[in-house]
Amino acid sequence: MSGGRFVVTGTDTGVGKTVFAAGLAGHLGVPYWKPVQAGLDEGTDRETVAALSGQTVLPEAYRLTTPCSPHQAAAIDGVTIDPARLVPPEGPIVVEGAGGVLVPLREDLLYADLFARWGIPVVVVARTALGTINHSLLTLEALRSRNVPITGIAFVGDENVETERVICAMGQVRRLGRLPWLDPLDAENLRAAFAAGFDRAGLQ
Numbered sequence: 001m002s003g004g005r006f007v008v009t010g011t012d013t014g015v016g017k018t019v020f021a022a023g024l025a026g027h028l029g030v031p032y033w034k035p036v037q038a039g040l041d042e043g044t045d046r047e048t049v050a051a052l053s054g055q056t057v058l059p060e061a062y063r064l065t066t067p068c069s070p071h072q073a074a075a076i077d078g079v080t081i082d083p084a085r086l087v088p089p090e091g092p093i094v095v096e097g098a099g100g101v102l103v104p105l106r107e108d109l110l111y112a113d114l115f116a117r118w119g120i121p122v123v124v125v126a127r128t129a130l131g132t133i134n135h136s137l138l139t140l141e142a143l144r145s146r147n148v149p150i151t152g153i154a155f156v157g158d159e160n161v162e163t164e165r166v167i168c169a170m171g172q173v174r175r176l177g178r179l180p181w182l183d184p185l186d187a188e189n190l191r192a193a194f195a196a197g198f199d200r201a202g203l204q
Ligand SMILES: Nc1ncnc2c1ncn2[C@@H]1O[C@H](COP(=O)(O)OP(=O)(O)OP(=O)(O)O)[C@@H](O)[C@H]1O
Pocket: 010, 012, 013, 014, 015, 016, 017, 018, 019, 020, 045, 097, 098, 099, 156, 157, 179, 180, 181, 182, 183, 185
């Protein structure tokens, strides 16, 4: 049981963490928080989740101008990221990282290290497309090596039965479900796809 507290991470940037996080926040009826947003020009993840979930979206701790790794985006803006400002608030919440688990916030701090400090159960979002077995198993190893609790893996994309099966078998991780590619991507479609694609019991 997670107490309605989840961290959403992924195997890479652009895999669908924000869309999944919006689905999860909406499903649980809990707030969303993206502590570090790098890149402000093309819309932020917070804005996307607000539109797709209708839930409360908390303000970011850091809003960095440049769409790149947080350690570099912070340097460009002349900011040093302080982990003390990155502690999730009490109570049920969905928290999204940036990129994948070995993305640096500073040269001495990776997202995976932060997740280990928090101790909040993590959902790994993974693509179903070619390349995902390697990325998924690497991500699970990196989390386990730091004793980060893992709730399970959520797939995004077209069904790929054998790929999803072998990741869960070899990675010894629970398959939470799959979110298909949605067209159009809107709040109503996401709510329906989330309800159809995910096992409620795995996400309590
Ligand atoms: N299930 C889906 N159906 C349709 N479009 C999707 C879906 N999931 C993701 N997308 C689209 O793919 C792109 C990347 O998704 P998203 O922003 O959720 O990735 P991310 O993993 O959060 O990326 P980042 O590392 O930048 O935070 C976006 O344009 C999003 O709208």
